Amino acid sequence: MQLSVATILRESAVRHPGRTAVVDGDVRVSYGALWQDVxxxxxxxxxxxxxxxxxxxxxxxxxxxxxRAYYAVLAAGGTxxxxxxxxxxEEVAYVLRHSGARALISAGPLESLAAEAAADAGVDVLRVSCEGEPLERVEPREQGDTAVILYTSGTTGQPKGALLTHGNLVLNATVCAQDLFALTPxxxxxxxxxxxxxxxxxCAMNAALRAGAALVLCPRFTGPGALALLAEERVTVFMGVPTMYHALTEAxxxxxVRPTTLRMAVSGGAALPVAxxxxxxxxxxxxxxxxxxxTETSPAATFxxxxxxxxxxxxxxxxxxxAAVADAGTEDRxxxxxxGEVGEVVLRGHNVFAGYLDDPGATAAAVVDGWxxxxxxxxxxxxxxxxxVDRKKDLIIRGGFNxxxxxxxxxxxxxxxIAQVSVVGLADEEKGEEICAAVVLRPDAPETPEDIIDWARQRLGKHKYPRVVRLLGALPLGPSGKILKRELREACA
Structure with missing residues:
Protein backbone atom coordinates (compact mmCIF):
# COMPACT_ATOMS: atom_id res chain seq x y z
CA MET A 1 0.00 0.00 0.00
CA GLN A 2 1.39 3.37 -1.03
CA LEU A 3 1.50 6.04 1.66
CA SER A 4 3.74 9.04 2.30
CA VAL A 5 4.04 11.35 5.31
CA ALA A 6 4.19 14.18 2.75
CA THR A 7 0.47 13.62 2.05
CA ILE A 8 -0.27 15.02 5.53
CA LEU A 9 0.63 18.48 4.26
CA ARG A 10 -0.52 17.94 0.66
CA GLU A 11 -4.09 17.03 1.62
CA SER A 12 -4.44 19.95 4.03
CA ALA A 13 -3.07 22.31 1.36
CA VAL A 14 -5.78 21.09 -1.03
CA ARG A 15 -8.53 21.52 1.57
CA HIS A 16 -7.34 24.71 3.26
CA PRO A 17 -4.98 26.57 0.89
CA GLY A 18 -5.65 30.03 2.34
CA ARG A 19 -5.55 29.09 6.03
CA THR A 20 -2.48 29.72 8.15
CA ALA A 21 -0.31 26.62 8.51
CA VAL A 22 2.70 27.97 10.41
CA VAL A 23 3.31 31.08 12.50
CA ASP A 24 7.00 31.92 12.80
CA GLY A 25 7.40 35.21 14.66
CA ASP A 26 5.83 37.90 12.50
CA VAL A 27 5.66 35.57 9.48
CA ARG A 28 2.48 33.65 8.67
CA VAL A 29 2.69 30.94 6.03
CA SER A 30 -0.51 29.60 4.49
CA TYR A 31 -1.03 25.94 3.65
CA GLY A 32 -0.98 26.69 -0.07
CA ALA A 33 2.26 28.69 0.16
CA LEU A 34 3.95 26.14 2.44
CA TRP A 35 3.13 23.29 0.07
CA GLN A 36 4.52 25.20 -2.92
CA ASP A 37 7.68 25.95 -0.92
CA VAL A 38 7.98 22.23 -0.16
CA ARG A 68 9.72 23.14 4.63
CA ALA A 69 12.78 20.89 4.68
CA TYR A 70 11.10 17.95 6.44
CA TYR A 71 8.24 17.62 3.97
CA ALA A 72 10.47 18.44 0.98
CA VAL A 73 12.76 15.50 1.70
CA LEU A 74 9.72 13.24 2.08
CA ALA A 75 8.06 14.60 -1.07
CA ALA A 76 11.25 13.82 -3.00
CA GLY A 77 11.06 10.24 -1.70
CA GLY A 78 13.93 10.60 0.77
CA THR A 79 14.29 9.68 4.43
CA GLU A 90 31.74 15.28 16.62
CA GLU A 91 28.34 13.89 17.69
CA VAL A 92 26.58 15.37 14.66
CA ALA A 93 29.24 13.86 12.41
CA TYR A 94 28.60 10.45 14.01
CA VAL A 95 24.89 10.69 13.15
CA LEU A 96 25.72 11.71 9.58
CA ARG A 97 28.12 8.81 9.09
CA HIS A 98 26.02 6.20 10.87
CA SER A 99 22.84 7.13 8.99
CA GLY A 100 24.60 7.32 5.65
CA ALA A 101 23.18 10.81 5.07
CA ARG A 102 23.74 12.17 1.56
CA ALA A 103 23.42 15.79 2.69
CA LEU A 104 22.79 17.99 5.72
CA ILE A 105 20.24 20.82 5.59
CA SER A 106 20.86 23.67 8.02
CA ALA A 107 20.07 27.32 8.58
CA GLY A 108 20.54 30.26 10.94
CA PRO A 109 22.64 29.92 14.09
CA LEU A 110 23.25 26.19 13.48
CA GLU A 111 25.05 26.62 10.15
CA SER A 112 28.56 26.86 11.59
CA LEU A 113 28.04 23.65 13.60
CA ALA A 114 26.60 21.99 10.49
CA ALA A 115 29.58 23.03 8.37
CA GLU A 116 32.11 21.60 10.85
CA ALA A 117 30.24 18.30 11.27
CA ALA A 118 29.55 17.89 7.56
CA ALA A 119 33.20 18.48 6.68
CA ASP A 120 34.16 15.77 9.17
CA ALA A 121 31.61 13.33 7.73
CA GLY A 122 32.26 14.26 4.09
CA VAL A 123 28.73 15.42 3.17
CA ASP A 124 27.39 18.61 1.62
CA VAL A 125 25.53 21.29 3.59
CA LEU A 126 22.40 22.63 1.88
CA ARG A 127 20.28 25.65 2.68
CA VAL A 128 16.51 25.71 2.40
CA SER A 129 15.73 27.19 -1.02
CA CYS A 130 12.19 27.46 -2.37
CA GLU A 131 12.81 28.95 -5.79
CA GLY A 132 12.36 27.53 -9.26
CA GLU A 133 9.88 25.04 -10.65
CA PRO A 134 8.09 22.76 -8.18
CA LEU A 135 8.28 18.99 -8.14
CA GLU A 136 5.36 17.72 -10.22
CA ARG A 137 4.10 15.21 -7.66
CA VAL A 138 5.03 13.46 -4.44
CA GLU A 139 7.29 10.46 -4.92
CA PRO A 140 5.21 7.38 -4.02
CA ARG A 141 6.37 5.35 -1.04
CA GLU A 142 5.14 2.16 0.59
CA GLN A 143 3.74 2.40 4.10
CA GLY A 144 6.50 0.10 5.35
CA ASP A 145 9.28 2.26 3.89
CA THR A 146 11.37 4.25 6.35
CA ALA A 147 10.27 7.89 6.52
CA VAL A 148 12.34 9.19 9.46
CA ILE A 149 15.36 7.97 11.41
CA LEU A 150 15.29 9.38 14.93
CA TYR A 151 18.38 8.92 17.05
CA THR A 152 17.85 7.98 20.69
CA SER A 153 19.59 9.90 23.44
CA GLY A 154 22.35 7.33 23.82
CA THR A 155 22.52 7.26 27.62
CA THR A 156 24.72 4.16 27.28
CA GLY A 157 27.12 3.91 24.35
CA GLN A 158 26.44 5.53 21.00
CA PRO A 159 22.89 6.60 20.09
CA LYS A 160 20.79 4.22 18.03
CA GLY A 161 18.80 5.18 14.95
CA ALA A 162 15.12 4.22 15.32
CA LEU A 163 13.48 3.50 11.96
CA LEU A 164 9.99 5.02 11.76
CA THR A 165 7.92 4.15 8.73
CA HIS A 166 5.46 6.21 6.72
CA GLY A 167 2.69 4.03 8.16
CA ASN A 168 3.92 4.61 11.73
CA LEU A 169 3.92 8.40 11.40
CA VAL A 170 0.79 8.94 9.31
CA LEU A 171 -1.31 6.79 11.65
CA ASN A 172 0.18 8.37 14.78
CA ALA A 173 -0.50 11.89 13.51
CA THR A 174 -4.03 10.92 12.45
CA VAL A 175 -4.90 9.29 15.78
CA CYS A 176 -3.49 12.27 17.69
CA ALA A 177 -5.33 14.81 15.55
CA GLN A 178 -8.67 13.04 15.37
CA ASP A 179 -9.10 10.57 18.23
CA LEU A 180 -7.09 12.17 21.02
CA PHE A 181 -7.12 15.95 20.57
CA ALA A 182 -10.10 16.43 18.23
CA LEU A 183 -8.18 19.10 16.32
CA THR A 184 -10.00 21.18 13.70
CA PRO A 185 -8.87 23.88 11.24
CA CYS A 203 2.16 15.11 18.11
CA ALA A 204 2.52 18.86 17.47
CA MET A 205 3.69 19.45 13.88
CA ASN A 206 2.34 16.44 12.01
CA ALA A 207 -0.92 16.26 13.99
CA ALA A 208 -1.61 20.00 13.65
CA LEU A 209 -0.96 19.99 9.90
CA ARG A 210 -2.97 16.76 9.49
CA ALA A 211 -5.98 18.62 10.92
CA GLY A 212 -5.45 21.84 8.99
CA ALA A 213 -4.79 23.71 12.24
CA ALA A 214 -2.27 26.53 12.71
CA LEU A 215 1.10 25.64 14.27
CA VAL A 216 2.75 28.46 16.26
CA LEU A 217 6.49 27.89 16.55
CA CYS A 218 8.58 28.90 19.54
CA PRO A 219 12.33 28.75 18.79
CA ARG A 220 13.34 29.11 22.43
CA PHE A 221 11.01 28.32 25.32
CA THR A 222 10.69 30.55 28.37
CA GLY A 223 7.70 30.70 30.69
CA PRO A 224 6.96 34.41 30.14
CA GLY A 225 7.58 34.17 26.39
CA ALA A 226 5.32 31.15 25.92
CA LEU A 227 2.64 32.74 28.13
CA ALA A 228 2.67 35.83 25.91
CA LEU A 229 2.37 33.67 22.76
CA LEU A 230 -0.62 31.82 24.23
CA ALA A 231 -2.47 35.13 24.56
CA GLU A 232 -1.20 36.93 21.45
CA GLU A 233 -1.86 34.06 19.03
CA ARG A 234 -5.10 32.95 20.73
CA VAL A 235 -3.73 29.45 21.19
CA THR A 236 -6.30 26.71 21.82
CA VAL A 237 -3.99 23.71 22.40
CA PHE A 238 -0.65 23.74 24.22
CA MET A 239 1.76 20.80 24.08
CA GLY A 240 4.70 20.52 26.43
CA VAL A 241 6.68 18.58 29.00
CA PRO A 242 6.23 18.97 32.78
CA THR A 243 8.99 21.55 33.22
CA MET A 244 7.14 23.78 30.74
CA TYR A 245 3.94 23.48 32.76
CA HIS A 246 5.86 24.57 35.83
CA ALA A 247 7.36 27.56 33.99
CA LEU A 248 3.99 28.67 32.60
CA THR A 249 2.29 28.41 35.98
CA GLU A 250 5.06 30.41 37.62
CA ALA A 251 4.94 33.06 34.85
CA VAL A 257 -1.84 37.64 31.39
CA ARG A 258 -3.99 34.51 31.45
CA PRO A 259 -4.95 33.37 27.94
CA THR A 260 -8.68 33.12 27.32
CA THR A 261 -8.76 30.72 24.36
CA LEU A 262 -6.86 27.71 25.72
CA ARG A 263 -9.11 24.65 25.76
CA MET A 264 -6.61 21.82 26.18
CA ALA A 265 -3.06 21.13 27.23
CA VAL A 266 -1.16 17.97 26.33
CA SER A 267 1.67 16.65 28.49
CA GLY A 268 4.21 13.96 27.68
CA GLY A 269 7.90 13.20 27.68
CA ALA A 270 8.07 12.66 31.46
CA ALA A 271 5.75 12.12 34.41
CA LEU A 272 3.58 15.14 35.23
CA PRO A 273 3.12 15.43 39.02
CA VAL A 274 -0.59 15.48 39.87
CA ALA A 275 -0.05 18.53 42.08
CA THR A 295 10.67 7.52 20.11
CA GLU A 296 10.23 3.89 19.09
CA THR A 297 6.42 4.19 19.28
CA SER A 298 6.10 7.16 16.91
CA PRO A 299 5.64 8.37 19.81
CA ALA A 300 2.05 8.31 21.19
CA ALA A 301 1.18 4.97 22.81
CA THR A 302 -1.36 5.63 25.59
CA PHE A 303 -3.37 8.74 26.41
CA ALA A 323 -0.37 -2.01 26.14
CA ALA A 324 0.40 -4.59 28.81
CA VAL A 325 2.70 -5.20 31.78
CA ALA A 326 5.24 -8.03 31.62
CA ASP A 327 7.76 -9.73 33.89
CA ALA A 328 10.77 -7.41 33.78
CA GLY A 329 13.17 -10.24 34.64
CA THR A 330 12.36 -12.47 31.65
CA GLU A 331 14.38 -11.23 28.70
CA ASP A 332 13.92 -13.88 25.97
CA ARG A 333 10.11 -13.99 26.04
CA GLY A 340 -2.42 -4.57 39.41
CA GLU A 341 1.10 -6.02 39.38
CA VAL A 342 4.14 -3.84 38.65
CA GLY A 343 6.26 -4.89 35.70
CA GLU A 344 7.80 -3.70 32.45
CA VAL A 345 5.46 -1.84 30.10
CA VAL A 346 5.23 -3.55 26.70
CA LEU A 347 3.48 -2.19 23.61
CA ARG A 348 2.41 -3.43 20.20
CA GLY A 349 0.50 -2.05 17.24
CA HIS A 350 0.86 0.23 14.24
CA ASN A 351 2.98 2.69 16.23
CA VAL A 352 5.91 0.34 16.91
CA PHE A 353 9.02 1.16 14.89
CA ALA A 354 10.68 -1.08 12.30
CA GLY A 355 13.88 -1.57 14.32
CA TYR A 356 17.25 0.06 14.90
CA LEU A 357 19.40 0.99 11.92
CA ASP A 358 22.09 -1.65 11.28
CA ASP A 359 21.65 -3.11 14.79
CA PRO A 360 19.75 -6.42 14.64
CA GLY A 361 20.91 -7.37 18.13
CA ALA A 362 19.39 -4.27 19.74
CA THR A 363 16.24 -4.72 17.65
CA ALA A 364 15.84 -8.34 18.76
CA ALA A 365 16.30 -7.34 22.40
CA ALA A 366 13.74 -4.54 22.12
CA VAL A 367 10.99 -6.36 20.18
CA VAL A 368 10.17 -9.76 21.69
CA ASP A 369 7.21 -11.91 20.68
CA GLY A 370 5.84 -8.92 18.76
CA TRP A 371 5.91 -6.66 21.84
CA VAL A 389 5.92 3.84 38.06
CA ASP A 390 9.45 4.62 36.84
CA ARG A 391 12.24 3.67 34.48
CA LYS A 392 13.76 0.29 35.30
CA LYS A 393 17.16 1.96 35.45
CA ASP A 394 15.87 4.63 37.89
CA LEU A 395 14.50 2.14 40.42
CA ILE A 396 16.15 2.66 43.83
CA ILE A 397 16.84 -0.39 45.99
CA ARG A 398 17.40 0.78 49.56
CA GLY A 399 18.19 -1.90 52.09
CA GLY A 400 16.56 -4.52 49.89
CA PHE A 401 13.33 -2.54 49.43
CA ASN A 402 12.24 -1.22 46.02
CA ILE A 418 8.85 23.20 46.64
CA ALA A 419 8.73 24.47 43.06
CA GLN A 420 10.40 21.46 41.44
CA VAL A 421 11.77 18.15 42.64
CA SER A 422 13.49 15.09 41.22
CA VAL A 423 14.56 11.99 43.13
CA VAL A 424 17.58 9.80 42.43
CA GLY A 425 19.49 7.03 44.16
CA LEU A 426 23.01 7.56 45.48
CA ALA A 427 25.47 4.77 46.25
CA ASP A 428 25.56 3.95 49.96
CA GLU A 429 27.83 1.43 51.70
CA GLU A 430 25.26 0.40 54.31
CA LYS A 431 21.96 0.45 52.38
CA GLY A 432 23.23 -0.12 48.85
CA GLU A 433 21.48 3.03 47.71
CA GLU A 434 20.21 6.07 49.54
CA ILE A 435 17.30 8.25 48.43
CA CYS A 436 18.23 11.79 47.44
CA ALA A 437 15.74 14.55 46.61
CA ALA A 438 17.02 17.41 44.47
CA VAL A 439 14.78 20.37 45.25
CA VAL A 440 14.23 23.81 43.75
CA LEU A 441 12.48 25.99 46.33
CA ARG A 442 10.00 28.76 45.61
CA PRO A 443 11.37 32.31 45.97
CA ASP A 444 11.99 33.31 49.60
CA ALA A 445 11.01 29.88 50.93
CA PRO A 446 12.66 29.41 54.35
CA GLU A 447 12.92 25.61 54.40
CA THR A 448 16.21 23.85 55.05
CA PRO A 449 17.04 20.32 53.86
CA GLU A 450 16.33 19.07 57.38
CA ASP A 451 12.86 20.68 57.30
CA ILE A 452 12.03 18.88 54.06
CA ILE A 453 13.32 15.54 55.37
CA ASP A 454 11.14 15.91 58.48
CA TRP A 455 8.10 16.81 56.35
CA ALA A 456 8.66 13.80 54.08
CA ARG A 457 9.18 11.44 57.04
CA GLN A 458 5.61 12.13 58.17
CA ARG A 459 4.14 11.29 54.75
CA LEU A 460 6.21 8.43 53.38
CA GLY A 461 7.11 4.96 54.62
CA LYS A 462 10.35 4.52 56.54
CA HIS A 463 12.05 2.96 53.50
CA LYS A 464 10.82 5.68 51.12
CA TYR A 465 11.48 9.11 52.54
CA PRO A 466 14.70 10.86 51.40
CA ARG A 467 17.55 10.96 53.89
CA VAL A 468 19.43 13.38 51.61
CA VAL A 469 18.04 16.66 50.23
CA ARG A 470 20.04 18.91 47.92
CA LEU A 471 18.81 22.47 47.32
CA LEU A 472 19.54 23.52 43.73
CA GLY A 473 18.95 26.71 41.81
CA ALA A 474 17.64 24.72 38.83
CA LEU A 475 17.33 21.11 37.67
CA PRO A 476 19.49 20.03 34.71
CA LEU A 477 17.28 19.82 31.62
CA GLY A 478 17.68 18.44 28.11
CA PRO A 479 16.48 20.37 25.02
CA SER A 480 13.02 18.80 25.20
CA GLY A 481 12.65 19.85 28.84
CA LYS A 482 13.28 16.44 30.37
CA ILE A 483 15.21 16.27 33.63
CA LEU A 484 18.65 14.73 33.03
CA LYS A 485 18.89 12.20 35.84
CA ARG A 486 22.45 11.18 35.10
CA GLU A 487 23.65 14.77 35.48
CA LEU A 488 21.45 15.15 38.55
CA ARG A 489 23.11 12.17 40.23
CA GLU A 490 26.50 13.77 39.62
CA ALA A 491 25.29 17.07 41.07
CA CYS A 492 23.87 15.37 44.14
CA ALA A 493 26.76 13.00 44.83
Missing part, protein backbone atom coordinates in the same frame (compact mmCIF):
# COMPACT_ATOMS: atom_id res chain seq x y z
CA UNK A 39 7.56 21.18 -3.80
CA UNK A 40 10.10 23.75 -5.02
CA UNK A 41 12.66 22.69 -2.45
CA UNK A 42 11.96 19.01 -3.23
CA UNK A 43 12.72 19.73 -6.90
CA UNK A 44 16.02 21.38 -5.92
CA UNK A 45 16.92 18.36 -3.80
CA UNK A 46 16.31 16.08 -6.77
CA UNK A 47 18.42 18.38 -8.94
CA UNK A 48 21.22 18.05 -6.36
CA UNK A 49 21.14 14.27 -6.77
CA UNK A 50 18.87 13.24 -3.90
CA UNK A 51 17.07 10.10 -5.04
CA UNK A 52 14.17 8.15 -3.52
CA UNK A 53 15.41 6.27 -0.49
CA UNK A 54 18.36 8.60 0.14
CA UNK A 55 18.81 9.88 3.69
CA UNK A 56 18.98 13.62 4.30
CA UNK A 57 19.79 15.07 7.72
CA UNK A 58 18.21 18.23 9.18
CA UNK A 59 19.97 20.47 11.69
CA UNK A 60 17.44 23.27 11.98
CA UNK A 61 15.90 25.46 14.70
CA UNK A 62 12.16 25.67 15.39
CA UNK A 63 11.34 27.91 12.44
CA UNK A 64 9.25 27.52 9.31
CA UNK A 65 12.32 26.11 7.56
CA UNK A 66 11.94 22.89 9.54
CA UNK A 67 8.57 21.85 8.04
CA UNK A 80 14.58 12.47 7.02
CA UNK A 81 17.27 12.27 9.72
CA UNK A 82 16.52 15.02 12.29
CA UNK A 83 19.64 15.94 14.27
CA UNK A 84 19.60 16.98 17.92
CA UNK A 85 20.37 20.71 17.98
CA UNK A 86 22.47 20.62 21.17
CA UNK A 87 25.02 18.06 19.98
CA UNK A 88 28.63 19.01 19.39
CA UNK A 89 30.19 18.70 15.94
CA UNK A 186 -9.97 26.44 13.84
CA UNK A 187 -7.41 25.24 16.37
CA UNK A 188 -4.12 26.99 17.07
CA UNK A 189 -1.39 24.72 18.45
CA UNK A 190 1.63 26.12 20.29
CA UNK A 191 4.71 24.11 19.34
CA UNK A 192 7.34 24.83 22.01
CA UNK A 193 8.81 21.35 21.75
CA UNK A 194 11.88 20.92 19.53
CA UNK A 195 10.83 19.61 16.14
CA UNK A 196 13.80 17.24 15.95
CA UNK A 197 12.20 15.41 18.91
CA UNK A 198 9.44 12.85 18.33
CA UNK A 199 6.87 14.58 20.60
CA UNK A 200 7.19 17.95 18.88
CA UNK A 201 7.52 16.46 15.42
CA UNK A 202 4.65 13.96 15.46
CA UNK A 252 1.18 33.46 35.30
CA UNK A 253 1.60 33.73 39.05
CA UNK A 254 4.20 36.45 38.57
CA UNK A 255 1.66 38.69 36.90
CA UNK A 256 1.40 37.37 33.36
CA UNK A 276 1.37 20.46 39.12
CA UNK A 277 -1.45 19.27 36.85
CA UNK A 278 -4.00 20.54 39.37
CA UNK A 279 -2.24 23.91 39.72
CA UNK A 280 -2.08 24.39 35.96
CA UNK A 281 -5.73 23.47 35.41
CA UNK A 282 -6.84 25.83 38.16
CA UNK A 283 -4.67 28.67 36.89
CA UNK A 284 -5.45 28.31 33.18
CA UNK A 285 -8.97 26.87 33.30
CA UNK A 286 -8.01 24.22 30.74
CA UNK A 287 -8.03 20.44 30.88
CA UNK A 288 -4.64 18.67 30.85
CA UNK A 289 -4.33 15.35 29.00
CA UNK A 290 -1.28 13.32 29.94
CA UNK A 291 0.00 10.66 27.58
CA UNK A 292 2.88 8.27 27.22
CA UNK A 293 5.13 7.09 24.45
CA UNK A 294 8.68 6.73 23.22
CA UNK A 304 -5.98 10.20 28.66
CA UNK A 305 -8.93 11.71 26.81
CA UNK A 306 -11.34 14.45 27.93
CA UNK A 307 -14.30 12.13 28.52
CA UNK A 308 -12.20 9.37 30.07
CA UNK A 309 -9.24 10.63 32.04
CA UNK A 310 -7.72 9.92 35.40
CA UNK A 311 -4.91 12.23 36.58
CA UNK A 312 -1.91 10.27 37.77
CA UNK A 313 -2.28 7.77 34.93
CA UNK A 314 -1.28 8.02 31.26
CA UNK A 315 -4.61 6.63 30.11
CA UNK A 316 -5.47 3.77 27.81
CA UNK A 317 -3.77 2.54 24.62
CA UNK A 318 -4.43 4.72 21.57
CA UNK A 319 -6.63 3.40 18.76
CA UNK A 320 -5.21 0.29 17.07
CA UNK A 321 -2.58 -0.50 19.70
CA UNK A 322 -2.16 -2.58 22.85
CA UNK A 334 7.14 -11.94 27.16
CA UNK A 335 5.36 -13.14 30.30
CA UNK A 336 2.34 -10.91 30.91
CA UNK A 337 1.44 -10.14 34.52
CA UNK A 338 -2.03 -9.93 36.11
CA UNK A 339 -3.82 -6.62 36.55
CA UNK A 372 8.19 -3.63 22.23
CA UNK A 373 9.92 -3.61 25.61
CA UNK A 374 9.93 -0.02 26.84
CA UNK A 375 12.28 -0.25 29.82
CA UNK A 376 9.62 1.51 31.91
CA UNK A 377 7.94 0.04 34.97
CA UNK A 378 4.18 0.39 35.16
CA UNK A 379 0.91 -1.04 36.37
CA UNK A 380 -2.54 -1.32 34.76
CA UNK A 381 -5.87 -1.05 36.51
CA UNK A 382 -8.91 -3.19 35.79
CA UNK A 383 -10.09 -0.71 33.13
CA UNK A 384 -6.81 -0.81 31.22
CA UNK A 385 -5.44 2.54 32.37
CA UNK A 386 -1.69 2.58 32.62
CA UNK A 387 0.34 4.23 35.38
CA UNK A 388 4.07 4.65 34.88
CA UNK A 403 11.60 2.53 46.01
CA UNK A 404 10.08 4.20 42.95
CA UNK A 405 11.33 7.80 42.59
CA UNK A 406 8.07 8.98 41.05
CA UNK A 407 6.09 8.08 44.18
CA UNK A 408 8.48 10.13 46.32
CA UNK A 409 8.40 13.00 43.80
CA UNK A 410 4.59 13.07 43.78
CA UNK A 411 4.57 13.45 47.57
CA UNK A 412 7.26 16.12 47.72
CA UNK A 413 5.63 18.09 44.89
CA UNK A 414 2.78 18.87 47.31
CA UNK A 415 5.09 20.68 49.73
CA UNK A 416 4.00 24.34 49.53
CA UNK A 417 7.59 25.62 49.32
Missing amino acids: LRFAARLRARGIEPGDRVALLLPNTADFP VVPVHALLVA DDVVLGCLPLFHSFGQS LGAGG LLERFEHAFNAVVLEGYGL NQPADRRPGTVGRPIWGTE IVLLPT FRTGDLGVQDAEGRLSI VYPREVEETLARHPS
